[in-house]
Amino acid sequence: MSLLAATGPxxxxxxxxxxxxxxxxxxxxGIVLGVLTSTRWAARSWPRFxxxxxxxxxxxxxxxxxxxxxxxxxxxxxxPIGLKDAVIPFASRYRPVWVGFGALAFDFLLALIVTSLLRxxxxxxxxxxxxxxxYAAWPVALVHAFGTGSDARTxxxxxxxxxxxxxxxxxxxxxxxxxxSAPGSLRLAGGVAALAVPALIGAWAAGGPLAHGWAARxxxxxxxxxxxxxxxxxxxxxVVTVKGSGSLxxxxxxxxxxxxxxxxxxxxxxxVTVGLNASADSGxxxxxxxxxxxxxxxxxGIQMTGSSVDFGPSGSPQAYSGQIVSLEGSRLVASxxxxxxxxxxxxxxLRLDPSSRTLSGSLRVT
Numbered sequence: 001m002s003l004l005a006a007t008g009p010x011x012x013x014x015x016x017x018x019x020x021x022x023x024x025x026x027x028x029x030g031i032v033l034g035v036l037t038s039t040r041w042a043a044r045s046w047p048r049f050x051x052x053x054x055x056x057x058x059x060x061x062x063x064x065x066x067x068x069x070x071x072x073x074x075x076x077x078x079x080p081i082g083l084k085d086a087v088i089p090f091a092s093r094y095r096p097v098w099v100g101f102g103a104l105a106f107d108f109l110l111a112l113i114v115t116s117l118l119r120x121x122x123x124x125x126x127x128x129x130x131x132x133x134x135y136a137a138w139p140v141a142l143v144h145a146f147g148t149g150s151d152a153r154t155x156x157x158x159x160x161x162x163x164x165x166x167x168x169x170x171x172x173x174x175x176x177x178x179x180x181s182a183p184g185s186l187r188l189a190g191g192v193a194a195l196a197v198p199a200l201i202g203a204w205a206a207g208g209p210l211a212h213g214w215a216a217r218x219x220x221x222x223x224x225x226x227x228x229x230x231x232x233x234x235x236x237x238x239v240v241t242v243k244g245s246g247s248l249x250x251x252x253x254x255x256x257x258x259x260x261x262x263x264x265x266x267x268x269x270x271x272v273t274v275g276l277n278a279s280a281d282s283g284x285x286x287x288x289x290x291x292x293x294x295x296x297x298x299x300x301g302i303q304m305t306g307s308s309v310d311f312g313p314s315g316s317p318q319a320y321s322g323q324i325v326s327l328e329g330s331r332l333v334a335s336x337x338x339x340x341x342x343x344x345x346x347x348x349x350l351r352l353d354p355s356s357r358t359l360s361g362s363l364r365v366t
Contacts, residue, residue: 012076013305017151019069021160024141026062027109028164030055031138035171056116063109070106076305095219098147101140108137138168139197146201146209147218150323153210154335155343165198212339248286248313248365251344255280257288257361261352271295271305276350279314280363287317288348288363290332292324309334311346320344330361 033055070086073079081099085092087107090100115122115130122130142161151157172194176187208214259278276290288311294304304327311334312319322336334346350361 012072015072016069016076017149019065019072020145020149021151021157023062023065023069024145024164025160026058026065027105027138027141028167030059030062031135031168032171033058035175059109060113063113066106066109095148098144098218101147102144105137105141105144108133108140112137135172139201142201143204146205149209152205153337155341165202169194169198248319252364252366253285254362254364255285257348257350257359257363258282259288259359260357261359262357276359278359278361283314285363286311286365287314288346289317290324290334290348292327307334309336309346311336311344 037052037055070083073081074083074086079094081092081094085094085099086103089103089107090096091103092099111130112133115127119127142164145157145161146152149157173191176190176194179187179190208217257278257280259276261277262275264273264275271293272295274292274294276288276292278288280286280288289309291308292304293306304324307324307327309322309324310318310320320336320338320342322334324332325335326333330350330352332346332348332350334348335343336346337343345366347364347366348361350359352359
């Protein structure tokens with residue numbers, strides 16, 4: 001039985017994630033090139049007009065990816081986010097503050113592009129004043145990425161964010177050093193801001209998006225939280241505790257799975273929930289709990305829109321938590337982390353018996 005699906009998360013979900021990350025990287029590159037332009041930096045192979053043109057084109061490309069990010073978020077439909085939420089800050093019903101930061105960054109970029117196109121009419125001083133919004137858009141976009149992004153707790157996103165912060169901080173500090181004719185107080189303020197803003201964002205992220213329970217504190221609608229909580233409760237069954245199973249074997253290791261599954265009917269939003277509860281080698285190699293939520297398909301199974309995964313020893317079944325990163329028929333791949341940031345990859349192959357609501361299969365942990 002293919003209770004799951006022959007497909008994974010919707011293409012819109014992947015496009016939303018990818019376009020958001022690419023937009024942040026392009027905005028970072030635009031900031032760095034903007035600093036190079038302001039210092040009149042040039043090289044034999046990189047004359048000033050090349051640097052200036054690349055800066056302008058990267059900013060336009062960043063705006064294009066932001067538009068893709070907005071449209072795919074709306075079309076995905078999992079979170080209640082509309083077109084007005086992308087333009088009007090803090091009006092969204094889904095994580096209003098952190099989606100609002102994304103709307104602010106979008107508005108800043110729009111103002112930057114429009115005033116650049118009208119530069120001849122506005123005059124240099126007005127254009128320059130608005131152009132400083134590019135520097136404001138970057139930290140605002142970074143806060144949005146941490147506050148609402150589904151990849152905020154992944155190692156690869158952390159490395160990209162750290163690299164982006166490093167590039168911007170170094171470029172701004174270089175700009176401060178090069179601005180020898182500027183007042184000392186202004187240069188000092190610029191240097192302090194270049195160091196303080198990323199430090200504040202990092203401290204906030206450590207105690208917010210990277211900490212447990214962020215979904216509720218961020219302003220996720222209670223209906224989504226309630227459905228996730230109910231689905232977890234629906235799949236909890238008695239797990240046999242094996243003596244001496246206080247820790248998992250050292251990865252990599254493989255095990256056989258056995259357990260049960262449940263499926264809820266469609267809720268008011270049209271989504272169904274599938275819960276899987278299994279033990280690995282009768283519990284001696286861990287306990288696995290998976291919750292999938294998605295759109296029911298006519299041919300059977302679901303198109304996943306959300307997931308949660310818990311894995312750990314019998315005595316602590318939620319030691320590792322994470323989500324499904326790939327779903328193809330009866331094969332699932334999950335990424336989970338413990339409270340110390342240690343990661344495991346779970347490769348799961350399932351066989352489901354609809355008559356008895358039991359499951360069997362295999363698990364490989366790396």
